[in-house]
Amino acid sequence: MKTALITGATAGIGRAAAILLANNGYRLIITGRRNDRLEEVKSEIGASHEVHCLSFDIRSREEVEAAINGLPQQWQNIDVLVNNAGLAAGLNPIQEGAIDDWEQMLDTNVKGLLYITRIVANKMIEQGYGHIVNIGSIAGVQAYENGNVYCASKHAVHALSQGMRIDMLKHGIKVTEIRPGLAETEFSLVRFKGDADSAKKPYIGIVPLSGQDIAEAILFAITRPPHVNVNDLEITPTAQASSYYVFRK
Numbered sequence: 203m204k205t206a207l208i209t210g211a212t213a214g215i216g217r218a219a220a221i222l223l224a225n226n227g228y229r230l231i232i233t234g235r236r237n238d239r240l241e242e243v244k245s246e247i248g249a250s251h252e253v254h255c256l257s258f259d260i261r262s263r264e265e266v267e268a269a270i271n272g273l274p275q276q277w278q279n280i281d282v283l284v285n286n287a288g289l290a291a292g293l294n295p296i297q298e299g300a301i302d303d304w305e306q307m308l309d310t311n312v313k314g315l316l317y318i319t320r321i322v323a324n325k326m327i328e329q330g331y332g333h334i335v336n337i338g339s340i341a342g343v344q345a346y347e348n349g350n351v352y353c354a355s356k357h358a359v360h361a362l363s364q365g366m367r368i369d370m371l372k373h374g375i376k377v378t379e380i381r382p383g384l385a386e387t388e389f390s391l392v393r394f395k396g397d398a399d400s401a402k403k404p405y406i407g408i409v410p411l412s413g414q415d416i417a418e419a420i421l422f423a424i425t426r427p428p429h430v431n432v433n434d435l436e437i438t439p440t441a442q443a444s445s446y447y448v449f450r451k
């Protein structure tokens with residue numbers, strides 16, 4: 203039975219991926235800061251599936267290292283790493299951006315992803331197999347107004363995905379980048395710091411993606427035969443052609 207480690211499994215895409223992968227026979231290590239949410243996901247998945255919860259802040263290198271290096275023996279082999287934990291904080295022109303928001307985005311979306319990948323990639327190299335799935339964004343290939351630092355963080359994920367794929371080539375480890383467009387999760391509520399009215403605006407007049415839509419893409423990517431790698435998947439709502447063109451009814 204394969205083991206998948208999903209970061210940011212307390213909400214949205216990560217939560218949906220945890221439930222879908224468990225239902226498709228994966229053992230799971232699920233992570234996030236909110237331990238109560240991790241336990242909820244674990245109990246929703248049910249006792250017939252093996253789930254190990256790891257609560258830590260991915261921005262802290264020490265916490266990441268302690269959590270992953272401290273995994274019990276039976277959870278040491280990781281077949282699939284889904285680098286999903288991430289956020290946008292704020293939507294401001296560059297000259298008005300809050301520096302704390304910038305740090306939070308870069309520390310989570312870029313540095314956190316790197317901290318965990320470094321440890322898990324070494325495990326995968328030692329095992330001789332593995333698959334890393336990075337959740338990027340359409341914002342990783344197109345910058346949009348006021349999105350500056352979030353877009354930069356996801357451009358970094360795009361570049362890192364390409365770089366990791368090259369570095370992992372000789373080790374037979376797959377690397378996939380999935381770039382969602384507008385998906386209705388807790389993402390917008392987090393970006394607008396709990397302001398529910400602002401959070402709804404991006405999804406007005408469209409049918410947005412759901413966490414489940416992206417979870418299905420993750421499952422597709424990780425269930426290809428050994429000789430097939432899905433390099434990139436960019437997935438938007440039907441009503442979205444790019445970061446700039448959204449057709450609202």
Ligand code: NDP
Binds near residue numbers: 215239310386
């Ligand atoms: P959610 O806000 O619903 O989920 C984000 C997850 O990331 C949560 O589980 C949260 O857990 C975790 N997380 C955030 N900060 C940290 C941290 N410091 N340490 C550990 N975990 C953290 O958003 P989505 O599901 O939408 O986002 C998932 C990924 O998808 C992100 O990388 C996002 O950038 C990307 N994405 C989202 C899109 C969208 O439109 N929704 C589109 C394109 C990409 P907790 O708070 O418990 O720590």
Ligand code: 8X3
Binds near residue numbers: 349
């Ligand atoms: C999330 C998609 O367009 O809201 O990465 O930035 S968008």
